[in-house]
Amino acid sequence: MFVPCQGRARPDFKGSTLLMPAVSVGNVGQLAVDLIISTLDISKVGYFYTDCLVPMTGNNPYATTEENATELCINAEVYALPSKELVVLQLRSPFIKNKYRPFCQTILAWVKSCGFARIVLLSSSHAYQRNDQQLHGTSLRYLLSSVVEKTIESTLKKLNGKELEQVAAFPGVNDDEKVFHIPGGGITKLLFTESCSKGIPMVVLLKFCSEGDNIPDALTLADYLNEWLHLTATQNESSSIKSSRWKIPSSWKLLFGSGLPPALF
Template sequence: MEFALVDGKNFHPDCSTLPALSIGNVGQLSVDLLVSSTAAERVAYLDEPSVLLALATTPTGWCPRVTSPFPLKVPYDSPSNGLTFIQQRSPVVKGLMLDFAKNVADFAASIGKKHILILSSLDSGIRKRIHASSDVQIYYISSTSSEGNDEECERLGWKRLEEYSPSQRRWMYLHSLAEGNPSPELASFEDDLEDDDYCPGLPFAALFCFCKAKGLKVTCALCYCSEGDNVSDSLQLAGAACSLLGLSLEKLPGTEGGGWIIPCSWQNMYGPPPDLSIF
């Protein structure tokens, strides 16, 4: 993965927050919300060959001089918080997800990142238990222990993702690939997929395993959702990220009085409304 820094800018070494593409695009929506609300500034452009190019809006408007597609990942830094946000605008080329995850992990390690926070979503149609609550339940896995547990996440009321099991065959296969010791025996499940193979087959799982193999601290914050209007889910996932990162919603630097700043990219989520004269 190649990158070009904006003049006079650099990466903060603390935490990088990035989305992993999944159902409802909740991770991407949350990152845009965090970028706009923390007054983060673009610091670089990333070029990654395993992803498609895209034309898209930024959290604050259209990219300047958009005359051709740009790389999918754009890093933003919030200087007052020492945080980096990396946004993903387009999907990974089919069959190259593992290459992509490896390149992201290599990049994060090369710029001295200490903590990677991955925001993503899970299909509510496959959840095993339903919690009776009006709030979105945040689930997590962390690299701080072999079983994925983390005391800080538990303190915030998050629940460890039950579907994460290091001894499950596909999770084992991912970890072995990330560590450079792939086992042919573990790869035999591809023709016989089971329900437990769903989560380790998602982008967040590959990113988690490869970043962990690099010795980075990794936390995945996840929520269940469906396709459709996921603004509420995105607000709550972004709020959960703020809690973990130590950001106070009342003191976000994006506005004078604090609080969320809805990014202009959210205005284009569903396209323009139809011309009412046709009805």
């Protein structure tokens, strides 16, 4: 359930694109969303109240001054940039066991009630579980629901990604039946199939990766999204400055902890 910030009127999201991450391997989608919010300086307009995520609270992850550093953030927050018809839902904690499906149903009900034009889900998948086809070429993939396939597929085919390959549902037994396999993708497959069954326009952009320092993966995924939506780039931008366009959030200083205490030495 969406709750607007105190003192704010309920915003009108009709016709906007909803951008959100899947809580997936390497947290790549969440890191990419961090880059987009920080770079575009998108304003927080509310919260998404749900019992499907582990509760958490913390300081402002996009702090720029001492004054706004004390603002609190929670596990699911909504940001909006009306000039680009963009709404961003950032998720900051993992899902509670057996809560994937209720969360997906809640999100899709909210999308329908608000009249969003489409959902764009940023995700990732285990690189070590790729099949032979997926080992060749780019590590970027896309998935399109049938509602948007005709209008968007030609554009995405021109970019640095490929449509996610299907794999045999029962390898060695029946190789004719194909399914999407997204290991480590969290809610990605469920949200995509639910969107398809309900006729909701949805685009999934994902990257194969491994756990570790996933900042380069997040930059690559953000670049991929930007090639399509042109959130920060100009048409004539040189490819040599792609990733330098992104503003790193202040919270990333502690991405791997606060370092070793000097007392150890």
